[in-house]
Amino acid sequence: MSRTIHITLPDGSTKDFEAGVTVLEVAQSIGKRLARETVAGLIDGRLVDLRTPIEEDVELKIVTTRDPEGGEVIRHSAEHVLADAVKRIWPGTPIDAGRQDHSEKFQYDFRFPRPFRTEDFEKIEEEMRRIIKEDLPFERIEVTREEARRIMEERGEDIKLVRLEDIPEGETITLYRHGDFLDLCRGPHVQRTSQIGAVRLLEASGAYFKGDERNEMLQRIYGTAFPSKKELDAYFARLEEIKKRDHRKLGRELDLFSFHPEAPASPFFHPRGAIIYNALVDLMREKYRRYGYEEVITPQIFDISLWKRSG
Structure with missing residues (x-):
């Protein structure tokens, strides 16, 4: 004996179907164009295949080629x-x-x-x-x-x-x-x-x-x-x-910082870069005070055992 389930759509409307209806079949019941563009469904926020049978009452969003x-x-x-x-x-x-x-x-x-x-x-x-x-x-x-x-x-x-x-x-x-x-x-x-x-x-x-x-x-x-x-x-x-705005490219072109083999992956700030760095530090410290945070300073070099322990 067939069961009736209730499917709630994003606009708040509810449609009744027999249990086992698929996402695509729901889309087909709404319109041909929607069905043609359907690629999946979001059931209670979970991405599912458009061929998946729906057995219970759910909230459903039809996912089309236009959606992320x-x-x-x-x-x-x-x-x-x-x-x-x-x-x-x-x-x-x-x-x-x-x-x-x-x-x-x-x-x-x-x-x-x-x-x-x-x-x-x-x-x-x-x-x-x-x-x-x-x-x-x-x-x-x-x-x-x-x-x-x-x-x-x-x-x-x-x-x-x-x-x-x-x-x-x-x-x-x-x-x-x-x-x-x-x-x-x-x-x-x-x-x-x-x-x-x-x-x-x-x-x-x-x-x-x-x-x-x-x-x-x-x-x-x-x-x-x-x-x-x-x-x-x-x-x-x-x-x-995005490549044009790459910080490594901008840092070189604007004379903000440079990298050297003596300190791999660590920037050497030039005078212009130091001005920006210190301005950012001042901004963060002002926010600490505003929102009631306290500042701590931790070491920049740790024993290798820490990395082995943390993976």
């Missing part, structure tokens, strides 16, 4: 497209995992025989754009641990078998598929690859598996993605503006 959270989902999905592109160009390449924070970038680690080069980026980006143009749907698949293990073994993904063991017992295990690419992943992901819009690869580096130098060295690729090329270009324009 939407950008995170787009970059997460671009991560999968990156891995797919690498495997299309170099079939059989084992994959590891992406990153947790997609606020600005995505990344993926591969077992690859050499570092990735600039000419590789051109090929990979071209293949990524081809996959995006294919408009492939993302499919969320819930599996048992045994099913996930069998699938990854059949696909030769031995690194994924290690990652599978890291998933706590009792936690839902999900795979995501677009086209022939399949990955062990919690999500969330966009509806279709075309929602990713524009991508650019940034750099490559070596990375130890699980960040442990005792493990094998994998090859990592970083990139970013936005719903449109206009937004991608605007992002890089902002980065250029």
Whole structure:
């Protein structure tokens, strides 16, 4: 027997649905345009996949490509497209995992025989754009641990078998598929690859598996993605503006301070820099007095045992 649940939207209105309705189905009930732009949902403030069944009364915000959270989902999905592109160009390449924070970038680690080069980026980006143009749907698949293990073994993904063991017992295990690419992943992901819009690869580096130098060295690729090329270009324009305001660059150009090998990472303040430094100290001391704080002065050099103890 079906149950009715109540979903509260950001404007305070409430809609009734049968339990098990998905975020996307709620969006479809509101309007076609909203459904077309939906990439995820915020349920009681938690970002969830648009295919997630809703079983209880909740507060729901539909996340679209225009929302900051939407950008995170787009970059997460671009991560999968990156891995797919690498495997299309170099079939059989084992994959590891992406990153947790997609606020600005995505990344993926591969077992690859050499570092990735600039000419590789051109090929990979071209293949990524081809996959995006294919408009492939993302499919969320819930599996048992045994099913996930069998699938990854059949696909030769031995690194994924290690990652599978890291998933706590009792936690839902999900795979995501677009086209022939399949990955062990919690999500969330966009509806279709075309929602990713524009991508650019940034750099490559070596990375130890699980960040442990005792493990094998994998090859990592970083990139970013936005719903449109206009937004991608605007992002890089902002980065250029930030570079112009880099304190190390300004410090040198304005004759504020300099760095020397005798004191690594410690600035030598020039007369102009000392004026600014002392003005900031005076400002902070005035705020101490205003808000009732007392000043303390701690040593600048500590015994090495402190760093060993603190990690």
